[in-house]
């Protein structure tokens with residue numbers, strides 16, 4: 001197996017471009033193939049490249065955390081998903097359709113969990129950027145002000161959701177058709193399945209922060225909100 005290369009492409013990827021990755025893409029080549037397959041092109045779901053270098057978020061999220069979180073956890077969900085869907089109709093569907101088709105179906109829980117975790121992690125990497133945080137762009141700030149009263153109130157709701165999610169899960173800024181709101185989900189659950197449009201997310205599984213912050217989840221969450229959160233990505237998703 002080759003090691004996974006990280007690509008240093010700057011800028012914001014179009015959501016569909018990175019979420020619906022299919023065989024034959026550059027990311028597939030970067031994977032160097034999946035265990036159990038003889039050709040990389042046989043893998044239906046590929047691990048998208050990180051949108052920045054593995055050490056780009058240091059010291060808020062260290063390269064060591066990234067190497068495990070992206071290189072082992074995210075990559076592992078991709079590998080597991082491809083094993084689970086081999087020989088089914090799912091490889092032709094694309095990630096979002098797999099998630100929609102398996103959500104809430106007990107006998108398909110393993111496929112749902114791995115597919116949703118692939119999607120959630122790709123979305124999370126893009127919800128962060130080196131030199132993030134600060135003031136949202138004006139168009140997003142106007143939406144936040146209308147729904148929360150202020151950027152600070154929105155930030156506090158995100159921090160509260162992230163720190164009070166019991167056990168593993170995610171905190172999200174979403175659009176619900178009327179405005180913006182904050183929700184939290186457990187384990188692999190994603191707002192995609194409840195008709196909400198995700199704008200950004202924070203991973204609060206322990207693997208996201210334990211190497212850098214141990215049990216201090218609030219310190220991780222506040223550092224992410226202050227220094228890494230990618231408001232431009234959120235605005236792109238709100239459009």
Ligand code: MN
Pocket residue numbers: 069073121203205207208
């Ligand atoms: Mn994670």
